[in-house]
Structures are given as structure tokens and as C-alpha cells.
Amino acid sequence: MSEVLSFSESEARFLETYLPIEKKDASKLPFVTLTFATSLDSSLALAPGVRTQLSGAQSKAMTHYLRSRHDAILIGVGTAIADDPGLNCRIDGVGGYGSDGLDGQPRPIIIDPSARWTFNEQSRIFTFAKEGRGRAPYIFTTNSSPPAESVELLQKYGGKYIPLKVDPTDVEHRRLDWKALLERLWQEGHHSVMVEGGASIINSLLEPQNQALIDSVIITIAPRWLGQGGVVVSPKRRTDQSGAVIPASLLQQVRWHQLGEDVVLCGTISP
Numbered sequence: 001m002s003e004v005l006s007f008s009e010s011e012a013r014f015l016e017t018y019l020p021i022e023k024k025d026a027s028k029l030p031f032v033t034l035t036f037a038t039s040l041d042s043s044l045a046l047a048p049g050v051r052t053q054l055s056g057a058q059s060k061a062m063t064h065y066l067r068s069r070h071d072a073i074l075i076g077v078g079t080a081i082a083d084d085p086g087l088n089c090r091i092d093g094v095g096g097y098g099s100d101g102l103d104g105q106p107r108p109i110i111i112d113p114s115a116r117w118t119f120n121e122q123s124r125i126f127t128f129a130k131e132g133r134g135r136a137p138y139i140f141t142t143n144s145s146p147p148a149e150s151v152e153l154l155q156k157y158g159g160k161y162i163p164l165k166v167d168p169t170d171v172e173h174r175r176l177d178w179k180a181l182l183e184r185l186w187q188e189g190h191h192s193v194m195v196e197g198g199a200s201i202i203n204s205l206l207e208p209q210n211q212a213l214i215d216s217v218i219i220t221i222a223p224r225w226l227g228q229g230g231v232v233v234s235p236k237r238r239t240d241q242s243g244a245v246i247p248a249s250l251l252q253q254v255r256w257h258q259l260g261e262d263v264v265l266c267g268t269i270s271p
């Protein structure tokens, strides 16, 4: 059996006000948590394509606890290719880890505009799906004819490709329309989603027109610099009406909590 993690309700108390709630507005959009682990120089990984462990044991368990509290977990294709991730929840007591069924297991969502991620039964997501310890992914793509064997494998385990709507003002770059994507997730029954990365996905979600879609931010900061050449979270600059540069984004309702050697920063995006 693969690793089993534990994170108790008492350890999780500091997270409570940042966790998904059923939204009372009529937006029909899921609760969105932006969450990732970063170095002191804002890097998620040592270099593009390099899987890099930043979280210590306790903050890793916290991430898995967060997975158990969300209906879906979203990454970009760059991360799928680099990490061959499991994207399941390996917390003791969650479906497949001490209880039957898939209760507590989030749906992996992968943004793959041109369907370039190649996968098979041995890919970690499918290994977990096969063992009843995770779900098969939904892959958002603009490619109208992804490989037949990929379609078949997804179908076999309950995953699928979903057409990705692009920003109508920027069709050339196939930039995703975040609101349309989130509306579709809601329609699929996913009322909360944690966006884990990578850097391009996070930088895109932090663009001024998208920030309002983020309900909560939970960032693990590891006490190390990764150095130049890393995969960096650094959203586009903003300017005010006079043209002066202002911060790209600000957090409010901020709370810091130490877990092992890491610190976890929670907040909400300031409007």
C-alpha cells in the first residue's frame, strides 16, 4: 500500500475560515482555493519539468487534508508532464485509505489546451484510480480529436475530455476563459476546487480580470531559496488610472501558521 498521511481536525483548526463553504450567491461558481508550495524566491520547482519537493511532512499532510475538503483539484499540463502526479488524497480514513468508496477523493482537473499530455494505465493518476484510491481526471482541451486510446482509457475509469472555452478576445493564444471553466465545473457537480499550479496557471488566475474568482489563498512557504532558473509565481504588473505601477495583488484577512519548518500563509484576495 502507498503512503498514508494523517492530519487531525485539531491541527486543521487554523484553516477553518479559509475552507470551502457553500456559496450563498447565485453565481453558480465553485469556491476556489489557490494553494501551492513556494520557496523564498517564489519558485515552485528548480527548473521547468523538474519535480521538486518543497513541503515538509506536516505541510504535505495539510495539502492532502485540503484535497479531502475540495471536490476537485486543478493543475496545468506542464505539471502533469513534469510530475506524473497522483492528485488523490492519501489521508487516513478517506476513501481508499481506510474507508470504502471514493468519499473525500477530489476529481483531478487538467488544463491541456492542445491535448499534449500522454498517459497510460501506469501513470500515477490511473494507478490510484485502478486501485479505488483516486479518481480519473477530467481534461479540458481545445483539441477536438484527442488520441482515441486516451479517450478510451479515460472512459474506462470515469474520466473524460471536456471542451475548453478560450477567451473570446484572445482566441489566437488559446487563453482559457476561467469563468466559463468554473461554470462548467459547477455544472459537473464540483462546488469547490483547489488550484495547485503550476506557475503559468497561477499567474493566469492572478491576472486582474480573474482574481475575483479566487475565494481563498493557502500558501506553504519552505525555508529555502531554489535559485535562478526556477519556475516562478510572479503575476503581471498592474497600473492605476494614472499609469503608476501598483502591486499585482494583495492579501487580506491574513494568518500565518507554522507547520514543522514551513510556514503556511492563509488569506483572501483584496478586492
Ligand SMILES: NC(=O)C1=CN([C@@H]2O[C@H](COP(=O)(O)OP(=O)(O)OC[C@H]3O[C@@H](n4cnc5c(N)ncnc54)[C@H](O)[C@@H]3O)[C@@H](O)[C@H]2O)C=CC1
Residues within 6 Å of the ligand: 035, 036, 037, 038, 043, 044, 045, 047, 048, 049, 050, 051, 052, 054, 075, 076, 077, 078, 079, 080, 082, 083, 111, 112, 113, 114, 174, 175, 176, 196, 197, 198, 199, 200, 201, 202, 204, 231
Ligand atoms: N510547489 C508546488 O506547489 C507546485 C509545483 N509545481 C511545479 O510547477 C511546474 C510546472 O509549472 P508550469 O511549467 O508553469 O506549468 P503549468 O502546470 O502551469 O502548465 C502550463 C500549461 O498550462 C496551460 N495553461 C496555463 N495557463 C493557461 C491559460 N491561461 N490558458 C490556457 N492554457 C494555459 C498551457 O498549456 C501551459 O503550457 C512543475 O515543475 C511542477 O513540479 C506544480 C504545482 C504545484
Ligand SMILES: Nc1nc(O)c(N)c(N[C@@H]2O[C@H](COP(=O)(O)O)[C@@H](O)[C@H]2O)n1
Residues within 6 Å of the ligand: 036, 037, 051, 052, 053, 054, 055, 059, 060, 063, 075, 079, 080, 083, 084, 085, 086, 087, 088, 124, 196, 197, 220
Ligand atoms: N503542496 C505541495 N508541495 C510541494 O512541495 C509540491 N511539490 C507540490 N506539488 C503539487 O503536488 C502534486 C503532486 O501530488 P502527488 O503527491 O503526486 O499526489 C504536484 O503535481 C503538484 O501539483 N505540492
